Amino acid sequence: MNDILxxxxxxxxxxxxxxxxxxxxxTNFGAKIVRxxxxxRNGNFxxxxxxxxxxxxxxxxxxYYGAVCGRFANRIKDGKFSIDGKEYSLAVNNGTNxxxxxxxxxxxxxxxxxxxxxxxxxxxxxxxxxxEGYPGNMTIKVTYILGDDNEIDIHYxxxxxxxxxxxxxxxxxxxxxxxxxxxxxxxxxQINADFYTVLDESFALTGEIRPVAGTAFDFREPTVxxxxxxxxxxxPGWGMDNNWCLRKEQAGVCAKAGSVYDxxxxxxxxxxxxxxxxxxxxGNWIENQIGKQGKTYDRQDxxxxxxxxxxxxxxxxxxxxxxxxxxxxYDEWCGYKFTxx
Numbered sequence: 001m002n003d004i005l006x007x008x009x010x011x012x013x014x015x016x017x018x019x020x021x022x023x024x025x026x027t028n029f030g031a032k033i034v035r036x037x038x039x040x041r042n043g044n045f046x047x048x049x050x051x052x053x054x055x056x057x058x059x060x061x062x063x064y065y066g067a068v069c070g071r072f073a074n075r076i077k078d079g080k081f082s083i084d085g086k087e088y089s090l091a092v093n094n095g096t097n098x099x100x101x102x103x104x105x106x107x108x109x110x111x112x113x114x115x116x117x118x119x120x121x122x123x124x125x126x127x128x129x130x131x132e133g134y135p136g137n138m139t140i141k142v143t144y145i146l147g148d149d150n151e152i153d154i155h156y157x158x159x160x161x162x163x164x165x166x167x168x169x170x171x172x173x174x175x176x177x178x179x180x181x182x183x184x185x186x187x188x189x190q191i192n193a194d195f196y197t198v199l200d201e202s203f204a205l206t207g208e209i210r211p212v213a214g215t216a217f218d219f220r221e222p223t224v225x226x227x228x229x230x231x232x233x234x235x236p237g238w239g240m241d242n243n244w245c246l247r248k249e250q251a252g253v254c255a256k257a258g259s260v261y262d263x264x265x266x267x268x269x270x271x272x273x274x275x276x277x278x279x280x281x282x283g284n285w286i287e288n289q290i291g292k293q294g295k296t297y298d299r300q301d302x303x304x305x306x307x308x309x310x311x312x313x314x315x316x317x318x319x320x321x322x323x324x325x326x327x328x329x330y331d332e333w334c335g336y337k338f339t340x341x
Contacts, residue, residue, distance in 0.1 A: 004055055004056065004059065006029070006059075006110050007110065009110035009112075010110070011027060011028060011029045011055055011059065011110055012027065012028055012113070013025055013026070013027050013034065013055060014026050014027070014028070014113075014116050014121050016118065016119055016120070016121060016144060016145075016146040016152075017118055017119070017146065018119060018146050018147060018148045018150065019148050020039070020148060020150055021037075021039065021045060022037060022038055022039065022045075022146065022150050022338070023035075023036075023037045023146075024036045024037075024144065024146050024152055026066075026121055026144055027055060027058060028110055028111040028112070028113055028123055029055070029058060029059055029108075029109075029110055029111075030058075030063070030066075030067040030068065030106065030107040030108060030109065030111075031067065031068040031106070031107075031111050031123050031125075031142050032051075032058060032065065032066035032067045032068070032107070033049055033051075033066035033144075033152075033170065033172050034049075034051050034052075034058060034065075034066055035047045035049065035051065035292075036048055036049045036152070036172070038150065038176075038267060038338040039150075039267075039338075039340065040265035040266050040267055040340060041265065041266025041267075041340040041341070042266075046177070046178035046179075046181075046265070047178060047179050047292065048174055048175060048176055048178060048179065048267065048269075048338075049065070049066055049172045049173060049174055049175075049179060050065055050173035050174075050175065050179045050180070050283075050286075050291055050292075050297055050301070050302050051065045051066055051173075051179065051291065051292060052065070052291060052292060053292050053293065061289075062286075062289065063107055063108065064100065064107055064171040065171070065172070065173055066170070066171065066172045066173070067106070067107035067170070067171045068106050068107065068142055068156075068168060068169070068170055068171075069100040069101055069105065069106060069107055069168065069169050069170075069171050069306075070100075070101045070105060070106040070127075070140065070166065070167070070168045070169075071101045071105070071106065071127060071131075071132070071134045071138065071164070071165065071166050071167070071168075072098070072100075072101055072134075072165055072166060072167045072314070072322065073100055073101070073167050073168060073169040073171075073279075073306065073308045073309075073311075074099070074100065074167070074169075074243070074279060074306075074308060074311035074312075075094060075097040075098065075099050075202075075203060075204045075205070075311050075312055076090060076097060076098040076204070076311075076312055076314055076315065077096075077097055077200075077202065077204035077205070077312050077315055078092075078096055078097065078204075079091065079092040079096070079097060079098035079133070080315075081165060081314035081315050082314075083135070083163045083164070083165070083314075083323060084163060088133055088134065088135055089133050090102060090132060090133035090134065091103045091104075091132045091133055094203075095202050095203070096202050097202055097203070097204050098132075098133075100171075101132060101134075102132030102133070103132065104131075104132065105132060106125060106127070106140070106168075107171070109125055111123040111124060111125045111142070112124045112125065114141070119145060119146050119147070120143065120144065120145045120146075121143070121144045122141065122142075122143045123141070123142050123143070123144075124139065124140065124141045124142075125139075125140045125141075125142075126138070126139055126140075127139075127140060129161075129162065134164055134165070135162045135163065135164045136160040136161055136162035136163065136164035136324075137160065137161045137162070138158055138159070138160045138161075138164060138166070138324075139158065139159055140156070140157070140158045140168070141155075141156075141157040141158070142154065142155070142156055142157075142168075143155040143157075149337065150337060150338040150339065151335050151336065151337035151338070152335070152336050153333060153334070153335045153336075154170055154333065154334045154335070154336075155331075155332075155333055156168045156330065156331070156332045156333070156334075157329060157330060157331055158324065158329070158330035159324075159326075159328075159329055159330070160324050160325070160326060160328075161326055162326065163323060163324070163325045163326070164323070164324055165313075165314045165322040165323055165324065166322060166324045166330050167308055167309035167313070167322050168308070168330075168332065169275075169279070169306040169307060169308040169334075170306065170307075170334060171304055171306060172304065172336075173283055173286075173302035173303070173304055174260065174269060174302060174303050174304070174305070175301060175302050175303070176260065176261070176262035176265055176267040176268075176269060177262055177264050177265055177267075178265075179291060179292050179295065179297075179302075180291050180292060180293065180295025180296065180297060180301075181295070182301065183226075183300050183301055184225060184260075184262075184282065184283075184300060184301060184302060184303045185224075185225050185226030185229060185300055186224065186225070186226060186262070186263065186264065187224075187225050187260050187261065187262050187303060188222045188223065188224055188225070188260065188261040188262075188263065189219050189222070189223055189224075189225050189258065189259075189260050189280070189303070190219055190220070190221065190222040190223070190258050190259045190260075190261075191219040191220065191244050191246075191257070191258040191278065191280070192220070192246055192247045192255070192256055192257055192258050193212060193219070193220070193244035193245055193246050193247055193258075193278070194211060194212060194213070194220070194245070194247055195209050195210060195211055195212060195244070195245040196209070196210060196212055196215075196217045196242060196243065196244050196245060197209055197242070197243045197244075197245065197277070197310060197311070198210055199242065203241065204311065204312050205243070205310065205311050205312040205313075205316065205319075207312075207315075207316040207318075207319070209245060212244075215233060216228050216231035216232075216233040216234065217233065217242070217244070219244075219258070222259075222261065225282070225303070228240075229282060229300060235284065238284040238299065239281075239282030239283065239284040239299065239300050240280050240281065240282045240284075241279070241280075241281045241282070241284055242279065242280060243277045243278070243279045243308075243310060243311055244258075244277060244278050244279075244280065245276065245277060245310070246273070246275075246276055246277060246278055246307075248276065251274075251276070251320070252274055253274065254272045254273060254274050254333050254335065255272060255273065255274075256270065256271070256272050257271040257272060257273050257278045257305070257307055258270075258271055258278065258305065259271065260303055260305065261341065265340075266340040266341050267338060267339075267340060268338070268339045268340065268341055269305070269336055269337070269338055270336075270337045270338075270339065271305050271307060271334070271335070271336055271337075272333075272334070272335045272337070273307035273332070273333060273334045273335070274331075274332045274333045274334075275307045275308055275309060275332050275334070276309060276310060276320040277307070277308050277309060277310045277311075277320075278305060278306065278307050278308070279304065279305075279306040279308055279311070280303065280304070280305060280306075281303070281304040281306065282299075282300050282302070282303050282304075283297070283298075283299060283300060283301055283302040283303070283304070284299055284300070285299075286298055286299055286301060286302065287299060305336075307334040309322050
């Protein structure tokens with residue numbers, strides 16, 4: 001592929017590999033995972049993330065496939081929050097809310113490449129004070145590591161020179177049968193969460209937390225997604241776009257968030273994270289989109305398992321804090337591990 005220049009920076013693709021034949025193609029445009037090849041129960045490899053064949057398409061088409069979202073992933077209600085009594089107004093790009101950092105957010109930036117090896121890629125980004133309305137000059141580092149245990153780990157780090165908010169996630173769209181190979185309604189989902197967060201009419205969090213017991217949100221036991229995805233508790237005919245409060249012994253520990261399993265291929269994806277929440281999104285807004293190898297992506301053809309801080313947490317004092325202050329370091333992990341059954 002020929003390099004593409006954006007604001008004088010070259011957009012490049014990098015390939016990580018492990019000894020088992022697993023590989024990940026990652027671009028410094030949006031720090032996106034573009035391809036991720038994992039074996040099935042017969043040892044055959046498929047690309048299990050939605051995306052596009054060329055860098056040009058990655059830049060021009062669906063902006064969140066595989067991206068690092070920030071400064072704040074998910075929604076901040078009405079695009080406003082306050083720190084120390086000072087109110088900040090953000091770029092509003094999702095109805096009345098700010099979503100995934102704004103209009104020209106981390107997923108649209110060309111990240112600097114700090115180091116690259118066969119198993120590790122380190123990317124860095126500088127975000128200026130006032131960008132998309134967020135305070136503070138911030139330096140962000142994201143490291144991808146592909147281990148020989150077939151786990152791709154993502155390490156997020158950030159510092160700031162003013163009090164600000166931050167919440168990063170990776171927005172990969174998984175289909176364990178392979179990208180473009182049909183619905184994920186036959187996948188089996190398990191989430192280690194006893195509670196979920198409640199949405200208002202704008203899809204921002206109200207601050208209310210409810211138990212999953214006796215509701216469609218109860219995925220504590222492995223459950224076929226198709227049995228729940230069109231429940232009235234979600235958006236019938238569209239799918240899930242909700243945050244679960246992960247069961248954790250203590251903050252800062254990388255705990256199992258859950259898993260998704262495809263009985264057709266035998267692929268299982270286990271997720272662990274240091275973060276307090278996980279957003280499950282089932283590709284509700286994808287519609288008849290041409291992706292890799294000319295295959296068509298449609299609604300409910302992918303599942304995102306976005307480990308993150310709670311959405312709208314800058315406006316809910318009792319949620320895990322999203323505030324980062326000078327002298328502090330944002331330091332979070334997410335791991336996606338592939339096995340077969």
